[in-house]
Amino acid sequence: MNLRLKLILPFALLLAAVYAYSSLYMIPSYIDLAKSKQLEQESTYVDLLSTALLPDLLESDLANVYSTLDTVLSERKHWYSLSLFNVDKVRIYPLSDRYIPKDAVLESLDRDVIFNGKFYTSIKLQLDINHQIQEEVAYIAKIQNSVMIVLFLTFLAMSVFLDILIRKPMVKLAKLADRIARGDYQSKPVIHTKDEVGKLGQSLEAMQLKIHERDQEMNHYSNIQDTIRFIQSKFISEQEATHVFLELQRKILKLTHCTAGLIGELILDDKQQPYLSPLSTDNKLHLYSGSTVIKIADDNYEQYNQADTLMSKLMSTGKPLIDNGPDIQMERLGFPVESDEAVKNFLGLPLYTGYQFVGVLCLINNKTSFDRSIFNDLDVLLQTLAQLIVAYRERKTLIDNEARLRMVVDNAVEGIISTDEKGTITSFNSAAERIFGYSQNQMIGANVISLIPEHNHTGHIEAVKFLLDSNLNIRQVNNELETDGLHRNGKLIPLELSISKVVTQQGMQYTGIVRDITERKQHEEELSRAYSELQLAHEQLEEQNRRDALTGLANRRHLDEALQLEWKRAERQADSPLSIILCDIDYFKPYNDTYGHLEGDECLRQVALAIKNSFTCEVDLVARYGGEEFMVVLPNTPGDSATRQAEKMRKNIWALALEHKSSKVAARVSISAGVYTVTTTKHLSLNQCINFADESLYQAKAAGRNQVMHYDAINAEMSAPEQDII
Ligand SMILES: Nc1nc2c(ncn2[C@@H]2O[C@H](COP(=O)(O)OP(=O)(O)OP(=O)(O)O)[C@@H](O)[C@H]2O)c(=O)[nH]1
Known part of the structure; x- marks a missing residue:
């Protein structure tokens, strides 16, 4: 409903109400009132008439009665019937032949004519009151119409007045408010009245100013916010x-x-x-x-x-x-x-x-x-x-650090290779280029597996899995390990490798530090070879030091060491007898004299070999004791066994049948041997034992040579050893 309708409607309703009130209540009420007054007046007249008729009725002069009634009827046109009734209610004077119009609304008035308590007649009058008050009703209707016209005109004037003074300014203000709402801050209201509408306009103007300021502020603020957002994103990108x-x-x-x-x-x-x-x-x-x-x-x-x-x-x-x-x-x-x-x-x-x-x-x-x-x-x-300035500083520091780090990485002697979780290479420094023969451009984005020989693939995958599974999110470096890398030319490169794991924002990152150890390996091999050779030479030297140069048997130094060891063992193991055989070529001086010193050496060599071959047990030691004397050390060998072995030895030499013309034993080389067996080391020294063996040898010599003597047997005066028959 628009404002105009709102302004008109109350007046229209008022008009309708006034019209309805007057038509439905006021005018009918007035007509009723007029009717009742008219009736009262007519009733008074009927009373007068009845009084006037009384003398004639008393005298029963009906002619006068009729005449009076005719006169009355002719004077009062709206009376349509006037009847007299006797005591028996019989109409005695009917005047009903008068024409009654159709639209007439008849009212009745009854009067009894009574004198001195005696009923003479009753008068009944039928009359049309409406006809009587018709004029008054017309007049009232005129008044009503006039009032309605005045009211309508007033209403019209009020409407125009309200439209000009209120609706139009209000519409203007509404349009202005609408423009303000749309962000138009230039339009001004053209209302300069001092009434409420004017004040409303002023308020709207103030509001427009405020909104404008607020809007500017908001604009400014959002501009600042936009600027901040823009700059922040720009700084990042x-x-x-x-x-x-x-x-x-x-x-x-x-x-x-x-x-x-x-x-x-x-x-x-x-x-x-x-x-x-x-x-x-x-x-x-x-x-x-x-x-x-x-x-x-x-x-x-x-x-x-x-x-x-x-x-x-x-x-x-x-x-x-x-x-x-x-x-x-x-x-x-x-x-x-x-x-x-x-x-x-x-x-x-x-x-x-x-x-x-x-x-x-x-x-x-x-x-x-x-x-x-x-x-x-x-x-x-x-x-x-x-x-932003602080971030700029941090970025500068970061860039410096990165550049420094890049320089360090690039100039590092070791190859530094970084990969992501899938093994894709993200960094490949100059040293790595030298080691593997690939350029950085070739390797960035490639998989690190291409640098690993096939036989190491499984080991590599396992090592990476192990590092991945270890739930440490800090730097973890494994111990350096030696492995092989694969050069671009297909050759294996011996490498020393250490792998570290770093959890970064981009995910897991592995960094391998590799050192080409080809040269070192070569040096190591050379060194190892030289060392082996040296070791061998040393061992040979040692061996030489422990061997007798002429016979190849253990020399005196070796013998002494072995004797010391065996003596200690014998001391520890009381039930382990130690036997010593000391033997000597018979008449060797004359041999030398006869055949010469060189032949004597040769003889010594052959005798030595024969002695050596006489003892097959590994633990037995055959040594040149000095000159043409030899000693055999037999650990864990009892006396009888030692004597038997010595005898076997003597026989083996005899069997060599080396010519010895100047021997007084026979024309061949023979030996004599003395044996001593240590059963307990208590109250005895090694030297004493050797002396006992020597004494046995002496006894063998003294007994005619080419024989074996056991110290115990001598002391027990056992039978002499058997003689070889020439
Ligand atoms: N050709 C040679 N002779 C040696 C060597 N060592 C010792 N002799 C000689 O061996 C001889 C040992 O002689 P002797 O100790 O007198 O005893 P023998 O002549 O063997 O007489 P008996 O031992 O009593 O049977 C010496 O003439 C030494 O010069 C050696 O390495 N080569």
């Missing part, structure tokens, strides 16, 4: 930070309606003096907070005396600074600005993360002066800017 800061500066200038600006990072130089490194410029501008500011651009050096510049003040105090002119000279400003006009308004804002003063944002504006509200407006942006 863009590697070159200078572009980001330049972009950011452009956005801030647009936001703040400024003409120039500068974002700078605060850095301490070698002397701990703070200077400003501009981030939002690509020339080499450097600003010092100290006494000078130096601009280095296109190799032109400009120097400013800057003890008291706005920049130095901002940097030394770390507090926001506003200077709204009038004109700020470059020398006072503290940094050069490419502008034809003099700088009028300067705003310097320090950038903090926590309490750390990390940089500044300077803005220059030649149109609108700065006020302190801008601190609040830019608060979030300044914080983001400070965080």
Whole structure:
């Protein structure tokens, strides 16, 4: 329902109500009232008539009665019948032949004519009252119509009035509100009345202003938010930070309606003096907070005396600074600005993360002066800017560290190969290129398995699985192991390898450090060979040292050592007898004399060999005791066995049948032997034992040579050994 209808409707309803009230209640009530008055009046007249008729009725002068009634009827046209009734209710004077119109609404009036308590007659009158009050009704209807017309006109006037004074301004205000809602802040309401509508217009205007301000604020805020989001995403994606800061500066200038600006990072130089490194410029501008500011651009050096510049003040105090002119000279400003006009308004804002003063944002504006509200407006942006500078610093450090690390890795002697979880190579340094014969480009993205010979594949897969399964998420280095790598030319490369596992944000990363140990292996092999040779030579030397040069038997030194060992063993094992045989070629001096010394040596060699072959047990030791004397050490050998073996030995030499013309025994070489067996080492020394063997030998010699004597047998005066028959 529109406003016009709303304004009209109450009046229309009022009109309808008035009309309905008057038509349905007021006018019928008035007609009823008029009717009853008329009836009362007619009734009074009937009373008068009945009184007037009484004398004639008393005298029974009906002619007069009729005449009177006729007169009355002719005078009162709306009376249609007037009847007289006698006591028996019989009409005695009927006047009903008078024409009664169809639309007549008849009313009846009855009167009894009574005199002195005697009923004479009753009068009954039928009359049309409506006809009587018709005029009055018409008049009333006229009044009603007039009132309705007046009311309608009033209503019409009111409607026009309300439409002009209320509806139209309201429509205007509604349209204005609609425009405001659509963000149109230029349209103004054209209502300047002082009434409520005017006030509403004023309120709307105030509201428009407020919304405009709020909108601007919101716009500004969302612009700042957009700027922050944009810059943050740009900083992440863009590697070159200078572009980001330049972009950011452009956005801030647009936001703040400024003409120039500068974002700078605060850095301490070698002397701990703070200077400003501009981030939002690509020339080499450097600003010092100290006494000078130096601009280095296109190799032109400009120097400013800057003890008291706005920049130095901002940097030394770390507090926001506003200077709204009038004109700020470059020398006072503290940094050069490419502008034809003099700088009028300067705003310097320090950038903090926590309490750390990390940089500044300077803005220059030649149109609108700065006020302190801008601190609040830019608060979030300044914080983001400070965080951005810190992130920029961290990125610089990270890049430096990365470059340093890359340099270390590239120049490392060891090959360094990094792979991801699947073995795809992500890093391959120069040393690895040298070791494996592949270039870095060839190997990045390839699988590390191509560097491993087939026979090591299973071992490699198991090692990687082991590292993967170990749920350590810290660096873990296995022990260095030696393995083989596969060179591009298909040859195996001996390697020393250590593998480390690092869990990074990208997932697991394995780094293998490999060292080519081909040369070392060669050296090791050469060394091992030389060592073996040396060992052999040494052993040979040792052997030589322990061998008698002439006979090849154990020499005296070896014999002494063996005797010492066997003596100790005999001491430990009381039930293990030790036998010693000492033997000597008979008449060897004459042999030498007869055949010469060289032949004597040869004889010695043959006798030595025969003695050696006479003893087959490994533990028996046959040694040259000295000159033409030999000793045999028989561990764990009782006396009778030793004597039998000595006898066998003697016979073997005899069997050699070496010619010995000058022997007094026979014309062949023979030996004599003395045997001693140690059954207990108690109260006995080794020397004593040897002496006993020697004594036995002496006894054998003395007994005619070419025989074996056992010390125990001598002492027991046992029978002499058998003689060989020539
Ligand atoms: N050709 C040679 N003769 C040696 C060697 N060592 C010792 N002789 C000689 O062996 C001889 C040992 O002689 P003697 O000790 O007198 O005893 P023998 O002549 O064998 O007489 P009996 O032992 O009593 O039977 C010496 O003439 C030594 O010069 C040697 O290495 N070569």
